Amino acid sequence: xNEPTRQFDATDRLxxxxxxxxxxxxxxxxxxxxxxxxxxxxxxxxxxxLATAKQHLVTALQMVERQxxxxxxxxxxxxxxxxKADRQACA
Numbered sequence: 255x256n257e258p259t260r261q262f263d264a265t266d267r268l269x270x271x272x273x274x275x276x277x278x279x280x281x282x283x284x285x286x287x288x289x290x291x292x293x294x295x296x297x298x299x300x301x302x303x304l305a306t307a308k309q310h311l312v313t314a315l316q317m318v319e320r321q322x323x324x325x326x327x328x329x330x331x332x333x334x335x336x337x338k339a340d341r342q343a344c345a
Contacts (some may be wrong), residue, residue, distance in 0.1 A: 261334045268325050268333070269344045273320045282311050 289304045297318040 278315045
């Protein structure tokens with residue numbers, strides 16, 4: 255692997271993890287909204303299904319957070335990004 259490609263590997267990984275985290279958070283938000291609607295109907299079966307789905311998403315979020323740990327002490331200004339757009343998307 256050549257040096258220019260290697261310098262972007264970490265930020266590419268960081269960007270992918272941030273995308274995954276955002277997706278999981280959006281799914282959790284949607285399930286929360288559905289859960290609010292279902293709470294009004296009193297449909298316990300559906301509420302339990304939503305709670306199970308939310309737990310799976312919380313577990314996925316925890317996994318992503320653990321993978322992000324290696325980036326937490328980095329100085330964001332020292333990261334090499336492929337483009338300004340990539341940096342902004344991750345921010």
